[in-house]
Amino acid sequence: MSFFCCAEQLLAQRLGRRIAQRNCELRTPFSTFWNAFRGVSGRDRWKLLHLLPSIFRSESRSVPEESCAFDSLAEYGAKYSQLAKMLGRPEQIPPMGETEFLDAMVHRTIWYPGGIGVNDFFFLTALVGILAPPRVIEIGTSTGFSAAIIAAALSRRHGKDGAACVDTIDLNTQWFVDETKLSGFEIQSLFPDFASMIRLHVPHDSSFVAKLSQPNELKVAFIDADHRHPRVLLDVLRVAPFVDADGWIVLHDIHLGSLGKKMKASGEPTPFAMPYGAEWFFQNWPFRKIDGGNIGAIQLPNDKRALVPFALRLMSLPFEIENKAAVRARAAIHRSFAQLL
Numbered sequence: 001m002s003f004f005c006c007a008e009q010l011l012a013q014r015l016g017r018r019i020a021q022r023n024c025e026l027r028t029p030f031s032t033f034w035n036a037f038r039g040v041s042g043r044d045r046w047k048l049l050h051l052l053p054s055i056f057r058s059e060s061r062s063v064p065e066e067s068c069a070f071d072s073l074a075e076y077g078a079k080y081s082q083l084a085k086m087l088g089r090p091e092q093i094p095p096m097g098e099t100e101f102l103d104a105m106v107h108r109t110i111w112y113p114g115g116i117g118v119n120d121f122f123f124l125t126a127l128v129g130i131l132a133p134p135r136v137i138e139i140g141t142s143t144g145f146s147a148a149i150i151a152a153a154l155s156r157r158h159g160k161d162g163a164a165c166v167d168t169i170d171l172n173t174q175w176f177v178d179e180t181k182l183s184g185f186e187i188q189s190l191f192p193d194f195a196s197m198i199r200l201h202v203p204h205d206s207s208f209v210a211k212l213s214q215p216n217e218l219k220v221a222f223i224d225a226d227h228r229h230p231r232v233l234l235d236v237l238r239v240a241p242f243v244d245a246d247g248w249i250v251l252h253d254i255h256l257g258s259l260g261k262k263m264k265a266s267g268e269p270t271p272f273a274m275p276y277g278a279e280w281f282f283q284n285w286p287f288r289k290i291d292g293g294n295i296g297a298i299q300l301p302n303d304k305r306a307l308v309p310f311a312l313r314l315m316s317l318p319f320e321i322e323n324k325a326a327v328r329a330r331a332a333i334h335r336s337f338a339q340l341l
Contacts, residue, residue: 087130094129184202213242282298
């Protein structure tokens with residue numbers, strides 16, 4: 001192994017230790033750029049070269065982080081109004097029946113592990129309801145609860161007659177916690193009124209978005225799949241070409257790694273792996289974003305080529321996957337650049 005490779009690995013380890021510091025700056029190692037240069041097609045190599053100044057410039061967050069966490073149903077209306085102003089829709093108010101629906105979801109009898117929490121689905125419901133897109137794409141179906149939450153929010157804006165829908169994509173046909181259950185099993189059992197609005201696509205990964213959408217079509221997407229770095233980055237890069245430049249991508253578990261660290265420090269058992277991928281991505285996102293607690297929304301830049309330098313900087317952090325999985329993820333990230341350059 002060369003001296004430079006050893007030095008870069010040492011740098012990556014040090015960056016991994018510093019990631020809890022919210023304002024740390026990332027830099028693109030030359031080897032990361034060189035691997036990307038070799039991984040893209042000949043035509044795209046020239047486009048990548050044009051981005052060299054921004055690729056090798058360290059990027060600190062220039063856009064102040066906004067915050068709008070929904071801590072209780074009692075303050076839902078006030079937080080909804082705050083979020084609506086942030087999203088440029090100050091006229092929006094919660095539609096009739098929304099707080100009653102959310103209260104029923106808070107008090108449902110069965111809670112399955114791995115799903116979004118109460119404060120998370122308050123934020124998700126409000127954002128979807130405020131922006132009221134005709135369609136939302138979700139990456140990571142799990143039980144189907146979050147897809148149904150999105151469908152319910154859309155139904156209160158568009159009705160249930162087909163004017164709006166949710167496409168939810170999952171790599172697994174069975175629920176990852178219990179393989180005796182199918183992915184999306186809660187959709188029909190808990191939300192039969194909204195089941196017709198939800199289209200389940202399994203077994204597929206985020207690359208399947210290209211078969212469902214046109215470029216710049218979407219206003220909202222929700223990513224809640226594999227949280228290990230760089231899988232979150234890969235999902236965002238694959239979805240980004242199909243999201244409007246002023247659209248939003250919602251990410252779940254943006255504080256999962258730190259939460260897991262605190263639980264372990266206090267001696268609490270963690271029910272499943274708690275990686276940092278979503279947290280690292282959200283913390284280092286250099287464009288507009290809204291922190292909603294353990295869920296957050298990022299807004300894409302007007303020029304999506306800016307995602308490439310960001311991706312290369314983020315890839316300087318140590319991967320949370322190894323061996324062939326890491327090699328495949330890196331190659332897939334390089335291929336995703338083609339639709340951004």
